[in-house]
Amino acid sequence: MSSTILLSRGRVVDPRNGVDGVRDVLVRDGTIAEVSEAPLKVQDARVVDATGKLVLPGFIDLHVHLREPGEEGKETILTGCMAAVAGGFTAVVAMPNTKPVNDSVLVSEYVKAKAREARLCHVYLAGAITKGLQGEEMAEMGALVGAGCVCITDDGRPVMNAGLMRRALQYAQLFNLPVMVHEEDLTLSGKGVMNEGRASTRLGLTGIPPSAEVAMVARDMVLLEETKGRLHVAHVSCEGSVRLIREAKRRGLNVTAEATPHHFILDDEAVGAYDTHARMNPPLRTRRDIEAVREGLVDGTIDAIATDHAPHGVLEKQVEFDKAWNGVVGLETALGLTLSLVREGVMSLQRAVALLTDGPARAFGLAGGHLAAGAPADITVVEPEAEWTVDSARFFSRSRNTPFHGRRLTGRVAQTWVSGRLVFEDGQIKESR
Amino acid sequence: MRHLLGIEGLRRADIEALLGRAEAHLHGGPDASHVLRGRVIANLFFEDSTRTRTSFEMAAHALGAEVLNWTTAGSSVSKGETLLDTVRNIEATGPVALIIRHRSSGAPHLVARHVRCAVVNAGDGTHEHPSQALLDAFTLRRRWGRLDGRTVLIVGDILHSRVARSNLHCLTALGAKVVLCGPPTLLPPGLESFGAELTTNLDAALPRADAVMCLRVQSERQGENFFPSTREFSRMYGLNAARAERLKPEALVLHPGPMNRGVEIAPAVADGPRSVILEQVAHGVAVRRAILEEVCR
Ligand SMILES: [Zn+2]
Numbered sequence: 001m002s003s004t005i006l007l008s009r010g011r012v013v014d015p016r017n018g019v020d021g022v023r024d025v026l027v028r029d030g031t032i033a034e035v036s037e038a039p040l041k042v043q044d045a046r047v048v049d050a051t052g053k054l055v056l057p058g059f060i061d062l063h064v065h066l067r068e069p070g071e072e073g074k075e076t077i078l079t080g081c082m083a084a085v086a087g088g089f090t091a092v093v094a095m096p097n098t099k100p101v102n103d104s105v106l107v108s109e110y111v112k113a114k115a116r117e118a119r120l121c122h123v124y125l126a127g128a129i130t131k132g133l134q135g136e137e138m139a140e141m142g143a144l145v146g147a148g149c150v151c152i153t154d155d156g157r158p159v160m161n162a163g164l165m166r167r168a169l170q171y172a173q174l175f176n177l178p179v180m181v182h183e184e185d186l187t188l189s190g191k192g193v194m195n196e197g198r199a200s201t202r203l204g205l206t207g208i209p210p211s212a213e214v215a216m217v218a219r220d221m222v223l224l225e226e227t228k229g230r231l232h233v234a235h236v237s238c239e240g241s242v243r244l245i246r247e248a249k250r251r252g253l254n255v256t257a258e259a260t261p262h263h264f265i266l267d268d269e270a271v272g273a274y275d276t277h278a279r280m281n282p283p284l285r286t287r288r289d290i291e292a293v294r295e296g297l298v299d300g301t302i303d304a305i306a307t308d309h310a311p312h313g314v315l316e317k318q319v320e321f322d323k324a325w326n327g328v329v330g331l332e333t334a335l336g337l338t339l340s341l342v343r344e345g346v347m348s349l350q351r352a353v354a355l356l357t358d359g360p361a362r363a364f365g366l367a368g369g370h371l372a373a374g375a376p377a378d379i380t381v382v383e384p385e386a387e388w389t390v391d392s393a394r395f396f397s398r399s400r401n402t403p404f405h406g407r408r409l410t411g412r413v414a415q416t417w418v419s420g421r422l423v424f425e426d427g428q429i430k431e432s433r
Numbered sequence: 434m435r436h437l438l439g440i441e442g443l444r445r446a447d448i449e450a451l452l453g454r455a456e457a458h459l460h461g462g463p464d465a466s467h468v469l470r471g472r473v474i475a476n477l478f479f480e481d482s483t484r485t486r487t488s489f490e491m492a493a494h495a496l497g498a499e500v501l502n503w504t505t506a507g508s509s510v511s512k513g514e515t516l517l518d519t520v521r522n523i524e525a526t527g528p529v530a531l532i533i534r535h536r537s538s539g540a541p542h543l544v545a546r547h548v549r550c551a552v553v554n555a556g557d558g559t560h561e562h563p564s565q566a567l568l569d570a571f572t573l574r575r576r577w578g579r580l581d582g583r584t585v586l587i588v589g590d591i592l593h594s595r596v597a598r599s600n601l602h603c604l605t606a607l608g609a610k611v612v613l614c615g616p617p618t619l620l621p622p623g624l625e626s627f628g629a630e631l632t633t634n635l636d637a638a639l640p641r642a643d644a645v646m647c648l649r650v651q652s653e654r655q656g657e658n659f660f661p662s663t664r665e666f667s668r669m670y671g672l673n674a675a676r677a678e679r680l681k682p683e684a685l686v687l688h689p690g691p692m693n694r695g696v697e698i699a700p701a702v703a704d705g706p707r708s709v710i711l712e713q714v715a716h717g718v719a720v721r722r723a724i725l726e727e728v729c730r
Contacts, residue, residue, distance in 0.1 A: 198623025204560030274539030320537035
């Protein structure tokens, strides 16, 4: 099989390198060899006609839950990677809240081995900040970095202990490691199950006020300023957080942030008549928060779109709303939802692509995210005008928990290339072992 | 109406039809003992409420139905069975309607999506208690004829009250003005958007009210810091005899029960001439007969 591939005449959008136009992309031995405005003639190349399609750097998701080890019924590293490449993602960062928690070299090595076996996309690791995510003792950060962790986080839980958080921000500087935070003051969110507002009042459900998130963002900005550490704010959901992060960036703090498609598309009315698929943490907020998150995505306050892909089984969702688990799957719907912002005129295609590629790559210092010669040949080919209806029954993910089932989306992944290997094409996973 | 899950969304005509039917039942009306003869109504109480359960049971019997009383005590729920499994098992015995009381807001909605028979919400979490609101409206209507232009003041823990929510929707639909009163910590956001007026000042609100509804204060809320103590709550928001003096002479006093006498309502007021609390209880059966007839049609 030829290891030379020519993606010809697609519209290449590569924000980092300022490219937006019809180009030929030549891939040799898993690496981008050349991106040319003029058509290339290459002997022995496998030629892929990309006319009318978008040729983009492979998407990078900083925030996914692959559930293995421990909850393989919801997702495995293999099925999670299948969902990733089907959604155009060539790299994902696996969160540590598995069972057992990834707070050790042993778990890191296990995940890496499974990812190698799956052989679909790059799986980067996030290690825990604290042992067992208990929020009490720091996990062995140096060992985790040695095992390949690219960030640390107790995601799913906040670090309530401010002193511990401060030390983590200081200690992580030994490794120039971003500390990713799930911002939630548990004394404010309490037993809340959705955003506090008109909708929670109507449904008689306990509300989570925005202050639960904003107060923690404020605390962490103070700690960040003092420690000069590196902070990444996960799944920003409300106006106050966007404002604080914007100010912090203006003051030169080393902070990055991500937002999820569900937080920039849906508001808390999506809970409707107790639809547990709209239960997530942080909760869906209001229209006003959606607008603020969108502004943050456009003006660079928010660096990346991440899915917080969180698979759950029917048993966790087909229950009373206050007993349901938090989370939605997101890998296979992210592109279409992101492109809807482009269609609505909220942002340019270049910005949308940057949020899926360059932004996340820079936030965590990952390879990829662009298509210059020498970069890994991680490429997502998109049919921008293809319309499709989300059918959760057809997900590659092992779970079906999405509030977007039945939604019409425009823009579909035609091909996903990882290190020059075609791993997904026309709805099929390619098992080119 | 296939189910009665809440008052929200019901039209005035729907509500008036139910109240009209209840009126007929209250007066004896035509013999209805054959209406549900041979049918089974299942009372599913995941949370204790002797009062509501008994009232539904009497209503079902009056329509000739058999009643299956099911409670969580000693049931498979305590062994970890899910709500849907429990309900599907009971549905398999063939009831025409499930009457559900549950701690979780929205539990009857979940059930209604998964069963074929009718579902009646007998109180879900802090969401709605539609039969209670209908019997409250029924009681007021019997006294006043019409609710249009009347002002009903609801006092207490609005945040956690399913009675307050259902009454807000019901009374507003029937043309009354609803004023909700309580400490700021117990007035959830967005209530104005459903047509309510909010106030934290009970004494100022009392003279305008044509009826006052006192809500039960749950003492466990004290530990959650919604208010400093039951005593302080009572001092600020309890309907004592002195406060009742500020009411219009003909103003009525309601309470959905069970009462904490001396906390949200003084015994003298609860048992006084303005009180329609026992009428409420008596009207419950007639209203619930009307509800069962409607959803089992
Ligand atoms: Zn997460």
